[in-house]
Amino acid sequence: MNRDYRKRIFKKNQPNEASPSDSRFLRPGGRGFTILGLREILVRNIVPIMFVVLCLLGVRWSGKPALFLLQEVVFRMSRNSFLVLSLVIPVMAGLGLNFGLVIGAMAGQAGLIFVAARQIPGMPGFLTACLVALPLALGLGYMIGKIMNKAKGREMIAGMILGFFMNGIYQLVFLFGIGTVIPFSNKNMVLPRGIGLRNTVELKSIKWVLDDLAMAKIGKVRVPLATLALSAALAWLITGLYRTKLGQDIRAIGQDMKVSQVAGIQVDQTRVVAMMIATVLGAIGQIAFLQNIGTLNVYDSHGQIATFAIAAVLVGGATVSRATVGQALLGTFLFHLLFIVSPYAGQNLLGSAQVGEYFRVFIAYAIIAVSLALHSMQRARSMASRR
Amino acid sequence: MSLGTDNPKEIDSLKDSRDASSVSAARIGSGMFSRVLNTVGLPRLTVGGFVVALFVLGGMKGLPLHNLLSNSISRFAMNAVMALAMVPAVQCGIGPNFGLPIGLLAGLTGMVSALELGLRGFDGLFVAMIIGGGLGTLLGIGFGLFLNKVKGQEMMVGTYAGFAAVSLMCILWLVLPFRNPELIWVLGGKGLRLTISLKDAFGHLFDKLWRFKIGGVEIPTGLIGVVFGLTAAYKLFEMTKVGIAMDLAGQNERFARAAGVNCEQMRIIGTAISTALGAVGIIVYAQSYGFIQLYTAPLLMAFPAVASVLIGGATPLSASVSNALVGTLLFQSLLATTVPVAQSVVGGDISEIVRLIVSNGMVLYALTRGHGGGNGE
Numbered sequence: 001m002n003r004d005y006r007k008r009i010f011k012k013n014q015p016n017e018a019s020p021s022d023s024r025f026l027r028p029g030g031r032g033f034t035i036l037g038l039r040e041i042l043v044r045n046i047v048p049i050m051f052v053v054l055c056l057l058g059v060r061w062s063g064k065p066a067l068f069l070l071q072e073v074v075f076r077m078s079r080n081s082f083l084v085l086s087l088v089i090p091v092m093a094g095l096g097l098n099f100g101l102v103i104g105a106m107a108g109q110a111g112l113i114f115v116a117a118r119q120i121p122g123m124p125g126f127l128t129a130c131l132v133a134l135p136l137a138l139g140l141g142y143m144i145g146k147i148m149n150k151a152k153g154r155e156m157i158a159g160m161i162l163g164f165f166m167n168g169i170y171q172l173v174f175l176f177g178i179g180t181v182i183p184f185s186n187k188n189m190v191l192p193r194g195i196g197l198r199n200t201v202e203l204k205s206i207k208w209v210l211d212d213l214a215m216a217k218i219g220k221v222r223v224p225l226a227t228l229a230l231s232a233a234l235a236w237l238i239t240g241l242y243r244t245k246l247g248q249d250i251r252a253i254g255q256d257m258k259v260s261q262v263a264g265i266q267v268d269q270t271r272v273v274a275m276m277i278a279t280v281l282g283a284i285g286q287i288a289f290l291q292n293i294g295t296l297n298v299y300d301s302h303g304q305i306a307t308f309a310i311a312a313v314l315v316g317g318a319t320v321s322r323a324t325v326g327q328a329l330l331g332t333f334l335f336h337l338l339f340i341v342s343p344y345a346g347q348n349l350l351g352s353a354q355v356g357e358y359f360r361v362f363i364a365y366a367i368i369a370v371s372l373a374l375h376s377m378q379r380a381r382s383m384a385s386r387r
Numbered sequence: 388m389s390l391g392t393d394n395p396k397e398i399d400s401l402k403d404s405r406d407a408s409s410v411s412a413a414r415i416g417s418g419m420f421s422r423v424l425n426t427v428g429l430p431r432l433t434v435g436g437f438v439v440a441l442f443v444l445g446g447m448k449g450l451p452l453h454n455l456l457s458n459s460i461s462r463f464a465m466n467a468v469m470a471l472a473m474v475p476a477v478q479c480g481i482g483p484n485f486g487l488p489i490g491l492l493a494g495l496t497g498m499v500s501a502l503e504l505g506l507r508g509f510d511g512l513f514v515a516m517i518i519g520g521g522l523g524t525l526l527g528i529g530f531g532l533f534l535n536k537v538k539g540q541e542m543m544v545g546t547y548a549g550f551a552a553v554s555l556m557c558i559l560w561l562v563l564p565f566r567n568p569e570l571i572w573v574l575g576g577k578g579l580r581l582t583i584s585l586k587d588a589f590g591h592l593f594d595k596l597w598r599f600k601i602g603g604v605e606i607p608t609g610l611i612g613v614v615f616g617l618t619a620a621y622k623l624f625e626m627t628k629v630g631i632a633m634d635l636a637g638q639n640e641r642f643a644r645a646a647g648v649n650c651e652q653m654r655i656i657g658t659a660i661s662t663a664l665g666a667v668g669i670i671v672y673a674q675s676y677g678f679i680q681l682y683t684a685p686l687l688m689a690f691p692a693v694a695s696v697l698i699g700g701a702t703p704l705s706a707s708v709s710n711a712l713v714g715t716l717l718f719q720s721l722l723a724t725t726v727p728v729a730q731s732v733v734g735g736d737i738s739e740i741v742r743l744i745v746s747n748g749m750v751l752y753a754l755t756r757g758h759g760g761g762n763g764e
Contacts, residue, residue, distance in 0.1 A: 147751070147755060150755040151754045151755045154542070154754050156543050157485075157542045157543045157546070157754060158751065158754045158755065160543075160546070161747050161750045161751050161754065162747075162751055164690070164743060164747040165743070165744060165747035165748055165751055167743060168740050168741075168742075168743030168744035168747065169744065171739075171740045171743070172737075172740050172744070175740065176733060176737065176740075350562065352561060352562075352577075352578075354561060354578075355558050355561055355562065358554055358557040358558045358561070359558060361554045361557075362551060362554035362555050362557070362558065365547055365550040365551040365553075365554055366547075366551040366554075366555075368547045368550075368551075369544060369547035369548045369550070369551050372537070372540055372543050372544045372547060373533070373536065373537045373540070373544050373548075375540075376536075376537040376538070376539060376540040376544065377536050377537060379539075380536075380538065380539075
């Protein structure tokens with residue numbers, strides 16, 4: 001402990017320090033901002049502005065009616081925003097973009113598999129899935145946090161590789177563990193050889209449970225109020241967290257680990273707690289996501305969850321060291337609007353919907369690469385100016 | 388990769404920890420066991436142990452061992468060049484090259500170009516290598532310039548730059564004006580196929596070259612020759628002035644700068660060599676596999692290569708040619724023996740899962756060992 005701490009003091013390149021230029025780059029939330037020039041506003045919000053332009057072009061080229069797009073966006077917002085919001089806390093804690101979100105999603109899927117096997121219908125089924133996923137997610141989150149503490153400064157790549165690693169464990173459990181080590185009674189879900197789950201699990205018993213709980217019709221657009229309320233509750237909780245002791249600790253370690261340590265905050269422990277919260281949220285988010293989709297692909301459903309959620313929050317203007325609820329929601333809206341229109345735009349422009357589908361995946365990867373690069377350059381610059 | 392401290396003691400201790408094959412291993416046990424562990428290293432010991440155990444298990448189950456051995460050897464030779472590509476990257480200081488897919492795409496472009504030109508046999512293979520290697524070098528220089536701007540985050544940025552390049556090329560494979568009917572979709576007549584057979588072009592050329600059998604074990608002499616030829620060429624490069632300067636730049640940037648080495652330039656050279664080797668590597672792989680796999684196939688191919696060199700005893704800060712070769716041999720033997728042995732024991736193909744767990748477990752182990760890579764310590 002003591003040695004760790006000493007080593008950290010020697011490190012000048014503390015990755016989790018909020019660089020001084022951050023405050024110049026982004027407007028401090030809420031109070032205390034000055035009136036900005038037009039040019040400055042453009043520079044500060046360049047990513048969301050670019051995406052607004054891209055989305056407008058995409059909407060125009062797709063040739064789809066606004067009502068159709070609105071309906072699609074509402075559903076995508078409702079099922080995705082919870083997962084995107086779950087990324088805010090790790091960023092706040094200085095753990096960077098949580099590529100380990102897939103692990104939370106795996107826990108959620110384990111809960112769903114349990115419910116699908118027992119055929120528990122309706123709202124009790126949804127809640128049971130959450131309850132089964134909860135201890136799993138807590139345990140996994142604890143493990144992720146411990147590993148993150150061993151890989152300080154490399155949390156993102158460690159999280160990503162850990163996600164791949166756990167995917168292997170997950171496949172081992174559900175492809176070879178079911179029917180051999182884990183007893184499984186529902187034979188319809190098991191592969192013909194008697195071991196391992198089939199890829200597709202129909203979630204008939206809980207499909208649309210949350211969405212249909214309070215489906216409103218605004219104009220001609222159907223709005224799943226309950227699912228949106230779940231995300232809104234999370235957004236409210238995150239903003240509320242700032243006012244608690246835990247939230248303050250999380251924010252402090254996100255800004256400067258060594259100062260926090262000196263101030264008596266249990267840095268490592270707080271990081272583990274932040275990771276546990278994020279993983280539990282990931283599990284619940286995945287359950288809410290899949291109740292809308294209605295089918296669980298046991299071996300693929302979680303695959304791209306982290307990439308798309310992270311791309312979404314970045315599109316909203318977040319960075320590796322700073323993310324807000326507003327950015328998460330704006331980003332989800334813009335990213336998914338682009339997601340909807342790009343195959344149609346590809347079809348109309350180049351005669352191939354496939355091009356549009358590859359394009360949106362390219363956008364997701366490219367936005368992450370560019371954001372990580374920009375963050376790293378900015379940090380290097382701030383470090384140089386401090387010397 | 389500045390050391391972030393001027394204290395000479397700190398620098399010394401960092402260097403020492405880099406040299407020891409396993410720092411944490413020293414604390415685990417004492418005496419014989421720890422001495423073996425220290426010289427061989429935990430990754431090599433565990434994976435090697437697994438391979439031996441699988442061979443024994445396979446022998447007890449009555450599997451033909453010479454088949455297992457042949458498979459191990461040919462899979463080693465197929466993948467060795469891609470693992471070799473990690474060595475210059477680590478030596479020049481960018482860490483394991485997670486942006487390897489960029490090189491792989493250059494190699495794939497070389498192959499489809501050679502096929503589009505209607506070249507077959509060794510002509511096609513060498514033209515593919517020249518186009519691929521050249522394109523890889525150019526892309527590598529560009530990638531190196533980019534990585535110089537993101538020092539300390541090369542692994543993460545490289546991974547996503549590679550992913551982005553693969554998905555961009557997915558679009559280009561569809562829209563580029565290829566005409567050869569053997570390459571494009573039969574229906575629609577536009578866009579390259581998902582997999583292109585090399586049977587009539589240059590499939591298995593190196594494999595078949597001077598191939599012989601000893602006691603039922605097939606030795607693809609030509610393929611192994613290519614691997615060792617490239618290894619020897621790189622070994623020679625390591626001994627040149629540039630090679631030494633590059634290694635120094637990767638080991639200790641501050642010291643290298645004091646010695647008059649242009650570290651930025653060295654990083655670019657290392658990245659370019661790594662990317663070009665990646666391009667040649669995928670060509671060697673594809674001719675041995677018999678098919679070119681386009682679209683999303685190269686997406687995750689960097690990870691096994693990174694894992695191989697780490698299994699061979701490399702760290703994110705230091706790697707040698709022998710790390711790459713030994714690591715590839717161990718990792719590919721493990722995968723080659725898992726398939727039939729697991730089939731006879733568990734009754735299913737578990738090799739993909741073993742690949743995921745072992746390769747990512749290895750990378751994770753390297754990342755959590757406290758030193759190397761990432762944050763520019």
